[in-house]
Amino acid sequence: MRLSVYCALLGIAVALYPVFVVPAVATLALAGLAIALLTLGLITLRWLGAGIAAAVALSNYAVALLSGARQPDIYAPALAVAGWLLLELFDLAVMVRRQQGQIDNEVLDAHWRRLITTSGAAGLASVAVLLAGVVFQASSALLPAAAVAAAAAVVTGVVLTRQAVN
Amino acid sequence: MTAAATPKLVTYIVIAGLALLGGITLGQPELVALAAPMVMSLVIGLGRTHLPATGAAVETDVDRCIEGDALEATLTLNSFETPVEMEVAIGLSPGLFANPTARSFTLFVGDGEQRHQAVALQATRWGVQHVGPIALRMHGPGRLVTFEGVINERKTVKVFPMYDRLMQGLPTAETQMHSGDHVARSLGEGIEFATVRPFAYGDSVRRVNWRVTSRTQELHVNLAHPERNSDVVLFLDTFTDAALETRSTLDIAVRGASAVAQHHLRHHDRIGLVSFGGNARWLTASMGRSHTYRIAEFLLDVNATFSYAWKDIKLLPHGTLPPGALVVAFSPLIDERAVRALADLGERGFPVIAIDTLLEEEVTCGRGREAEVAYRAWKLQRDVQRARLGASGVRTYSGAGGAHVALHALSFLRHSPRASR
Numbered sequence: 001m002r003l004s005v006y007c008a009l010l011g012i013a014v015a016l017y018p019v020f021v022v023p024a025v026a027t028l029a030l031a032g033l034a035i036a037l038l039t040l041g042l043i044t045l046r047w048l049g050a051g052i053a054a055a056v057a058l059s060n061y062a063v064a065l066l067s068g069a070r071q072p073d074i075y076a077p078a079l080a081v082a083g084w085l086l087l088e089l090f091d092l093a094v095m096v097r098r099q100q101g102q103i104d105n106e107v108l109d110a111h112w113r114r115l116i117t118t119s120g121a122a123g124l125a126s127v128a129v130l131l132a133g134v135v136f137q138a139s140s141a142l143l144p145a146a147a148v149a150a151a152a153a154v155v156t157g158v159v160l161t162r163q164a165v166n
Numbered sequence: 167m168t169a170a171a172t173p174k175l176v177t178y179i180v181i182a183g184l185a186l187l188g189g190i191t192l193g194q195p196e197l198v199a200l201a202a203p204m205v206m207s208l209v210i211g212l213g214r215t216h217l218p219a220t221g222a223a224v225e226t227d228v229d230r231c232i233e234g235d236a237l238e239a240t241l242t243l244n245s246f247e248t249p250v251e252m253e254v255a256i257g258l259s260p261g262l263f264a265n266p267t268a269r270s271f272t273l274f275v276g277d278g279e280q281r282h283q284a285v286a287l288q289a290t291r292w293g294v295q296h297v298g299p300i301a302l303r304m305h306g307p308g309r310l311v312t313f314e315g316v317i318n319e320r321k322t323v324k325v326f327p328m329y330d331r332l333m334q335g336l337p338t339a340e341t342q343m344h345s346g347d348h349v350a351r352s353l354g355e356g357i358e359f360a361t362v363r364p365f366a367y368g369d370s371v372r373r374v375n376w377r378v379t380s381r382t383q384e385l386h387v388n389l390a391h392p393e394r395n396s397d398v399v400l401f402l403d404t405f406t407d408a409a410l411e412t413r414s415t416l417d418i419a420v421r422g423a424s425a426v427a428q429h430h431l432r433h434h435d436r437i438g439l440v441s442f443g444g445n446a447r448w449l450t451a452s453m454g455r456s457h458t459y460r461i462a463e464f465l466l467d468v469n470a471t472f473s474y475a476w477k478d479i480k481l482l483p484h485g486t487l488p489p490g491a492l493v494v495a496f497s498p499l500i501d502e503r504a505v506r507a508l509a510d511l512g513e514r515g516f517p518v519i520a521i522d523t524l525l526e527e528e529v530t531c532g533r534g535r536e537a538e539v540a541y542r543a544w545k546l547q548r549d550v551q552r553a554r555l556g557a558s559g560v561r562t563y564s565g566a567g568g569a570h571v572a573l574h575a576l577s578f579l580r581h582s583p584r585a586s587r
Binding site: 048072084 | 267
């Protein structure tokens with residue numbers, strides 16, 4: 001149950017992000033829909049609800065980006081990590097609540113270890129991207145290079161952490 | 167093992183695909199960044215996914231027990247190549263019970279590791295019960311792909327019925343040759359006094375009745391009834407097994423047969439068994455401790471087998487029904503073939519006691535006038551069958567409250583029923 005609560009809280013944060021980018025009725029409505037679908041998914045433990053919620057949240061973010069309020073959005077990598085973590089938490093919540101029998105503590109520990117280390121490394125990489133964005137935002141010519149470097153940092157960080165965990 | 171994509175994999179592919187497509191078509195690199203963690207998860211997860219080499223086995227701490235006993239099954243799970251997360255569920259026969267949370271579990275088996283998991287079981291019904299097969303579900307890295315399979319590993323546990331102990335045996339018709347606990351009608355060596363007769367050549371001096379001798383001035387000796395054993399044949403009607411509210415007719419029959427067999431074997435009687443149904447089986451009459459085990463094994467395999475084939479007692483070989491044996495039949499009196507066979511036994515001169523294992527009070531009448539008429543007709547039909555059996559010399563007793571109630575009542579009969587000839 002605790003996992004579902006974490007998942008719901010993170011879901012609300014991720015879904016409401018486009019509203020902070022563009023405070024409009026359309027983005028608020030879409031965010032509300034995404035939260036409702038995620039809640040439905042958590043209640044029924046169906047991936048369909050979570051999947052549609054993710055698609056709606058993605059569309060909402062695209063709508064917010066198209067309005068051109070924040071160009072480029074340097075928080076996008078952090079949002080990506082949060083979105084990925086949300087889906088992983090949902091998967092874990094479904095696993096725990098669907099299983100009728102006992103779950104060995106070692107299994108849950110392994111999942112938590114993987115989630116914390118992977119999202120931690122990805123989070124650090126996204127902070128690096130954010131800093132790169134802040135530094136190079138003035139010079140638009142250097143921005144693509146900074147984004148590639150940041151993406152490489154994310155990849156390297158995650159791969160190394162995964163290897164360390166396994 | 168069959169591999170299947172999880173809903174998580176489908177969701178990741180769809181969301182990552184949408185984000186990439188949106189990023190390219192709308193010219194928004196932020197959407198591509200959003201897809202990046204999911205794409206990486208897919209690449210890393212699927213790249214490392216392969217069919218795990220695993221094994222599973224089951225063992226039980228006992229292979230024989232009595233109804234109500236607790237036993238323990240131990241599952242041994244192996245992973246030979248990679249660490250794997252296993253969801254395990256164990257199949258159990260209906261006669262075995264395990265807490266639902268205990269019979270399925272998820273655990274982590276490391277590379278080359280062997281894990282043991284104990285499952286507490288309880289034997290709830292007699293019979294040959296199985297622990298197994300074992301269903302396994304394993305997840306690949308990132309839980310993107312699952313591998314499911316059933317390992318046909320089974321362990322057999324023989325659960326013997328818990329029977330009601332009879333305080334007194336059934337009245338025997340005729341005694342046999344071997345020594346036992348029944349007082350024979352014939353005269354011979356024994357404890358039970360029978361009569362006094364004049365001394366004859368060969369009589370033991372220890373048997374001289376001195377009081378009668380002094381009174382009559384002629385040597386007289388005491389005669390006694392010898393203690394002999396008897397033959398009891400248990401006849402189980404296995405054509406049908408009607409499930410009632412509390413227990414099934416076959417269940418009542420097996421428990422009753424166990425009780426009678428155990429009691430008479432303790433008193434040195436010979437016990438024979440006939441399972442008369444779709445599959446006719448028999449056990450010739452014998453006695454002793456080893457026969458106790460044979461009977462227990464026989465009763466475990468008793469089950470109702472449906473058959474259209476007409477069967478009568480000619481099917482049974484000679485020796486299955488020893489002359490003078492008391493036949494105790496357990497039958498729901500549903501199948502015409504069993505009723506005919508019982509009547510036939512009665513007409514052949516066997517003393518037959520039939521215990522009706524169908525508890526009529528547990529058979530409820532349906533709703534509506536037609537159902538009421540049908541119910542009354544069914545009851546009349548059963549009365550006719552009982553009367554028919556009575557005419558053949560078969561005494562029928564109701565097994566209401568369990569066979570042991572009828573057997574307890576029967577044990578107070580002074581004489582065994584004699585068939586009308």
